[in-house]
Amino acid sequence: MTSTDLPGDRPFVLLATRAQDGPADEEYALFLRFTGLPPERLRRVRLERESMPDLDLDEISGILVGGSPFNASDPIERKSAVQQRVEAEIAALVEAVVARDTPFLGACYGVGTLGTHLGAPIDGTYAEPISVVDVTLTAEGRHDPLAAGLPETFPAFVGHKEAISELPSGAVLLASSPTCPVQMFRLGQNVYATQFHPELDLDGIVTRIHAYAAFGYFAADELDLTLAAVRRAPVEAPSLLLRTFVERYAR
Template sequence: MMNVLIFQHTQGEGPGAFCDHIARHEDAMQIVHLYKGQSIPPLDEFDLLLVMGGPMDVWETGTYPWLTIEKQAIRTWVRDFNRPYLGICLGHQLLIDALGGTCARMQIPEIGVLPVELTGNGREDPLFASLPRQFPVLQWHGVATADLPPDTAVLAASDGCAVQAIRVGDCAWGVQFHPEIVQGTISTWMEDKGNHQCAVDWLGSADAALALENESDRIAADQYRMTSEFYSALRQF
């Protein structure tokens, strides 16, 4: 049995499909709600670290001081413990920032159900090798990788963002997209007025925001299978 530690940054962006995969394997999980001021427990008690998304940026340590503590924990986990890590969206960016890379605001945000394509490294990667060469994912981000950390392989890219997935070292992964979605995830996100307005602003209309909800539901089953494969692979490290 594995003991999974999860860092969550906002009420709405939880582990989604990973809850099912953790339960199916009869593993244990502890979610640290950093936005509520919860403390990070001793890292050596855990086997896998999942770091979720959120609306804050990696450099906003003044507004969110816990980001500094979180990045130190990520650095310790990956560099000192060398245990499996998966970061999603903000969690991907935090991995980059914590290990010496940088992230920067995009000129054009990437939002929608859009295709990503595996690189040569991705087609040989333990988490990604079983996936199609190109597949649709949910994108919702206005920040992207500027500089990669040392010992990083780019595993997937898209037209709007050259770094969609990475592996740092042997067993730390980050994905810029949101594979954790299930049916209704984006509809729930849209209930937050800030999220809805962000989608309207970036997409151009309320109708386009509604279309995003429907499109994300259409790919949810495929994302569920993908996260199942990710989780099974992570358990092997």
């Protein structure tokens, strides 16, 4: 299916929080590429620069959330005013999204936003260094329509300082990995979050490695090791989630 074959004309919304233009623009380009959407049907909102717009959930097809340098589990005194504003605005939106079961797919930061809404424990217990890990679908994941076309086990890019350490009540576990038990889950029928990054290719994660080298994801002398880690295996399957999400929910 091409973008011109998609039903309806209501846009999807990408919520982004990256202050650096290079990684932010590349992230948007990757979402466009992997969803197959034209720019006019993927509205980007850079929340680190502007407040959340008044989104009419009846007038959009769905919401995507990109990765973020923000950590939900950081103590309040370490959170900037911008981060606190963004978290409050996303929390209000997530409350409405979950209540209405609006199509939503949060990549990495989506786990933090949905997990916070559900009161799930979010901490560093299952943090993963920037790398490629093998993600395996659960029995529920193998039958979930969003995961249609995914192999039972597939390589995926990860890199996060925090994760959900216990699946919250009401959530359905869809995928896991040996180093992070909650890699993907669903709420209701249409609200999803992944800990891994379905929006990244190798060039995209290399860009982020260089852009966030001083953000504590790896030690100063581990740049080459980190670059080697993301080349461990080719990563292709996760992006299917984005295309399936668009094909399922475009209206």
